[in-house]
Amino acid sequence: MNPIYERSRAVTVRPAHPGDTEAxxxxxxxxxxxxxxxxxxxPQSATEGAAWLRAHLERGTAFVAEAAGEVAGFGVYAPWRDLDGFRHTVEDSVYVREGRHGLGIGSALLAALIASARxxxxxxVIADIESGNAGSIRLHERFGFHHIGxxxxxxxxxxxxxDLTIMRLPLT
Ligand SMILES: CC(C)(COP(=O)(O)OP(=O)(O)OC[C@H]1O[C@@H](n2cnc3c(N)ncnc32)[C@H](O)[C@@H]1OP(=O)(O)O)[C@@H](O)C(=O)NCCC(=O)NCCS
Incomplete structure (x- = not known):
């Protein structure tokens, strides 16, 4: 996989590293x-935040978006459920810094997550979304996720x- 994903508006998505923990x-x-x-x-304490990101770093499932020299968002994916029968179904999470929504950063992150999971x-890939979260639902629709229930x-x-909206993107 090419780890670097470029999009317009000078957004670079790259694998996360421990130095991204606080951002x-x-x-x-x-x-x-x-x-x-x-x-x-x-809220996560500093210790909890470091442990949470470390688990993703060890799996290679965490990415950050850099824009204007700062971490403007992050995306991770993880097994949807803990039992090993679920191991080929992952759940994504995308978060963009307040004030930078609607600039394509979430799309750049989700593209990287999907490529990595594939x-x-x-x-x-499953997305569990609060049903009123129009931005996240639109973001996932944009990448071909379908409303499952x-x-x-x-x-x-x-x-x-x-309410919880469940969306799914088949990869294989
Ligand atoms: C949801 C979120 C990740 C989207 O990231 P983003 O960088 O704002 O999204 P993008 O700019 O890449 O836009 C993606 C699509 O969603 C649309 N969109 C973005 N925000 C929207 C909103 N509030 N309402 C409706 N559509 C919206 C965009 O227009 C675009 O659709 P288009 O291609 O048809 O134009 C971001 O808003 C966010 O971090 N929200 C708070 C945390 C969150 O809800 N995370 C998801 C948890 S499930």
Whole structure:
């Protein structure tokens, strides 16, 4: 696989490395504190953030987007479920820094994740998305993901229930 993915607007996507830990944690914690994309209100500590990224680095499943000299977003993929029968189905996650949405950065990251998962021989990519997250649903549609189903009131945050939209991209 060519590890570098270029897109317009001077975005470069590359494999993540340990030096990205704090930038990735800051983007993730912003989403935890201010959005319904991640259904927890507990931010990652520095130790937790390092361990979380390290697990992805060891698998080679973490990428960052650089724009204007800073980490503007990250993407990871991981087994969709823990049991080994699920090992060929992975779930993607894409997060773009606040203030840089809508510039093609999420698309550049998702392209890299799909290419990496395909090169690794995986069978399908799943996206679990809060049903009101129009940006993420459009992003995944753009790459050929299909709506598989919706789980009503699958999770809660900020005192509300949220539905879960499941989307799937076949790779093989
Ligand atoms: C969802 C997210 C990753 C998309 O990344 P992005 O860089 O903003 O997306 P892009 O600029 O690459 O746009 C991809 C497509 O989505 C569309 N889009 C982006 N934001 C949108 C929004 N808020 N509403 C509707 N469509 C949107 C774009 O127009 C584009 O579609 P097009 O090709 O038809 O024009 C980003 O908005 C984000 O980080 N959101 C917060 C975290 C999050 O929700 N992550 C996903 C968890 S499942």
């Amino acid at each position: 990735v944690r800051a983007i993730r914690n912003h989403a935890i504190e201010h959005s319904t994309a991640l259904w927890t209100q507990t 090169d690794a021989g995986h069978h399908a 919706t789980v009503p009131e699958a999770g809660t945050k900020f005192g509300r229930w949220f």
